[in-house]
Amino acid sequence: MTDETIRTVYLDYAATTPVDDAVVEAMLPFLGTRFGNPNSLYAMGRDSYRALEEARDTFASAIGAAAPGEVVFTGCGTEADNAAVLGIATAAKARNKGAHIIVSAFEHHAVLEPAKRLGKQGFEVSIVRPREDGIVYPEDLAALVRDDTVLVSVMHGNNELGTVQPLKELAEVAHRAGAYVHTDAIQTLGKIEWDAADLGVDAASFSAHKIYGPKGVGALYLKRGTPFEPLLIGGGQESKKRSGTQNVAGIVGLTKALQLMIAERETESPRLRALRDRVIEGILAMPNSLLNGGRDVPRLPHIANLVLKGVEGESMLLQLDNKGIAVSTGSACSSGSLEPSHVLLAIGCPPEVAHGSLRVTVGRFTTEDDVDYLLETLPPIVERLRAMSPVYAKMFGSGA
Ligand SMILES: Cc1ncc(COP(=O)(O)O)c(C=O)c1O
Numbered sequence: 296m297t298d299e300t301i302r303t304v305y306l307d308y309a310a311t312t313p314v315d316d317a318v319v320e321a322m323l324p325f326l327g328t329r330f331g332n333p334n335s336l337y338a339m340g341r342d343s344y345r346a347l348e349e350a351r352d353t354f355a356s357a358i359g360a361a362a363p364g365e366v367v368f369t370g371c372g373t374e375a376d377n378a379a380v381l382g383i384a385t386a387a388k389a390r391n392k393g394a395h396i397i398v399s400a401f402e403h404h405a406v407l408e409p410a411k412r413l414g415k416q417g418f419e420v421s422i423v424r425p426r427e428d429g430i431v432y433p434e435d436l437a438a439l440v441r442d443d444t445v446l447v448s449v450m451h452g453n454n455e456l457g458t459v460q461p462l463k464e465l466a467e468v469a470h471r472a473g474a475y476v477h478t479d480a481i482q483t484l485g486k487i488e489w490d491a492a493d494l495g496v497d498a499a500s501f502s503a504h505k506i507y508g509p510k511g512v513g514a515l516y517l518k519r520g521t522p523f524e525p526l527l528i529g530g531g532q533e534s535k536k537r538s539g540t541q542n543v544a545g546i547v548g549l550t551k552a553l554q555l556m557i558a559e560r561e562t563e564s565p566r567l568r569a570l571r572d573r574v575i576e577g578i579l580a581m582p583n584s585l586l587n588g589g590r591d592v593p594r595l596p597h598i599a600n601l602v603l604k605g606v607e608g609e610s611m612l613l614q615l616d617n618k619g620i621a622v623s624t625g626s627a628c629s630s631g632s633l634e635p636s637h638v639l640l641a642i643g644c645p646p647e648v649a650h651g652s653l654r655v656t657v658g659r660f661t662t663e664d665d666v667d668y669l670l671e672t673l674p675p676i677v678e679r680l681r682a683m684s685p686v687y688a689k690m691f692g693s694g695a
Contacts, residue, residue, distance in 0.1 A: 301619040304665045306574075308505075308658030309454055309482060309598055310623055314548070315507040315659075321551040322509065325544035333541055334532060343543050350543075350550040357553050358499070359490035360516055367515045367536045368546050372481045372502025375515040376405035378526040378537065379477040379498045384413055384446045386522035387475060393443025397421045397474075399431050399450065399460075400641035405500075406448050406479055407637075423449070427643050428589030429458030433468045440472035447474050451499075452483035455638040455654055456588040457571075457598025459487065466495040475521055481505055481513075485556030486564070486595050497521045503545065507659065508552030512545030563659070567596040570657040570666055574599045577670035578653070581677060583691060587639060587652065599655045602644070605687025606651040606680045614676045620669055623654040647686060 325346065331339030333347045348363065355363040369375045380398075388394045398410045400422045414420040421439045425431045431449050440447065447469040452459050466476045477498040483489060485506040491499065497518045504510040517523055517536065529538035578584050583604040588594070603611065608624030615622055624636075635649035644652075655669065681687040 302668060303619045303621075304668055305621045306655045306657060306661065306665065306669060307621045307623050308661070309457075309654065309656035311504045311510065312507045312658055313660075314504075314509055315552060315555055317555060318508055318548045318551045322544040322548040325547055329543075333543055334530070346547055347541055347543050350546045354514060354550045354553060357489075357550075357557060358484075358501075358516055359492045359494075360518075361492065362519065364534060365491075365517055365519055367517055367533045368541055368549075369513040369515055369537055370539070370542070371511055372479075372500055372505075372513040373405040374526070375500035375502070375513045376403065376479055376481075377409050378515055378523075379500060379517075380406055380409040380446065380448055381413065382523045382526055383475050383477060383498060383521060384418060386524040387445035388418070389524070390522055392445050392473070392522075393441075395419045395421065395441055395444045396446040396448070397423055397436065397439050397444060397469075398448045400424045401429075401453055401455070401638040402448065402450055403454060403479055403481070406450070406477075410448070425453075425458075425642055428592050429453060429456040429587070429642055430589070430592050431460050431465060433461060433464040436465055437468045440469060440474060442472065444469070444472050444474040446477060448477040448479070450479040450482075451489075452480070452486065452595040452598075453588075453638065454482045454598075455636060456600050456642070457482075457595040458588045459483065459593040459595060461593075462494045462496060470495070482595060482598070485553055485560070486597060491516055491518070501549075503549035503552055506549075506552045506556050508549045509545050512542050512549050514549065564596045567657050567661075570661055570663065571596060571599045571655075573663065573666045574655045574657070574669070575601065577666070578603070578655075578673070581674055587644065588642065597657050599657075600639075601653055601655075602639075602648055603651045603653060603677050604648060605684050605690050606677055607684070608650055608652050610680055611651070611653060611673075611676060614680070615669075615672065618672045618676075620672060622669075623656070624652055647690075650686075 331343040333343040351363040469476045475497040480499045481502045499516040502513040527538045578601045587600040635646045639649035
């Protein structure tokens with residue numbers, strides 16, 4: 296027996312968040328007594344329908360939609376991304392508008408995979424690369440758009456880097472060529488101001504579990520008049536844009552979570568930004584470390600992504616986990632081989648450097664103490680890993 300208890304420090308809020316107590320409370324009636332199907336005509340159904348439509352009204356005005364009917368609730372953020380990319384491109388092509396789409400190189404796989412599928416279905420897919428600072432520049436997009444471009448999809452806030460794209464300007468470039476614009480705004484929702492009308496996009500994806508709402512519920516903003524072929528077909532719910540009985544409890548939870556995020560944003564954003572900067576400064580004080588993405592570009596308040604050169608990200612993650620710290624690395628383990636993050640490669644980070652990336656994301660329950668615990672725990676881990684690393688020895692000679 297030892298009396299040393301390991302602290303648990305969660306620093307992976309971009310991966311998911313705990314459900315807020317007030318969100319649970321708002322959801323509970325719809326998991327219990329108010330369980331009617333919102334598409335049923337009797338009183339219990341009408342009760343659920345009213346809750347669903349109230350949530351739609353609230354969500355629509357919170358994101359600056361022109362009408363509640365522009366919000367389609369989905370089963371997750373991935374579904375919203377899939378539905379937008381496949382649904383808009385296919386429907387626009389059917390109107391003989393062309394078969395060329397553009398996506399950025401650092402999209403989430405929920406956008407990249409449907410784009411790849413469209414490529415196999417006769418679409419031409421162009422990739423716009425972000426620059427080293429983690430930004431997709433409007434002039435780089437302008438060089439790729441064509442008369443037959445039907446869809447441009449560029450994410451708003453990047454989930455690994457935290458860099459925020461000049462969406463309004465990108466949308467203007469795409470619209471000048473007659474293309475529709477989708478954005479994955481899953482990391483941005485609730486974190487920074489989000490106004491569909493001001494940004495001028497035609498479609499946007501959102502997810503509840505990144506904002507202290509439940510997992511398995513999302514939303515797709517679809518501007519009126521945007522061509523769209525639904526992904527899920529069947530009973531015709533969600534104005535025929537997404538069949539399937541709506542997850543009323545989840546949707547009520549998503550909306551409540553967004554309201555809470557907006558209500559606390561003015562005080563919470565600067566607090567998160569300060570914590571994030573404490574992480575960045577603390578890690579940059581370690582030798583041979585660097586920040587991914589530009590320091591002075593627009594950034595989400597909660598994401599810091601750094602590289603510790605010559606260290607394997609997974610080993611760092613597991614050793615931090617042994618000390619009770621949950622963080623993420625840019626690398627993804629696929630089919631037994633360790634692939635460096637496609638996001639870091641997209642901004643020109645060499646693969647051997649990208650392997651040493653660490654993503655730290657702060658949130659509602661993160662304290663300065665948590666950050667200091669990370670900053671105390673990390674250096675000896677990095678030193679140990681570097682001492683064993685042939686890559687580090689090759690890069691900088693032996694020793695950390
Ligand atoms: C930018 C981005 N897009 C899409 C997703 C997928 O969302 P969901 O987990 O709700 O399917 C995530 C979450 O991992 C994300 O961060």
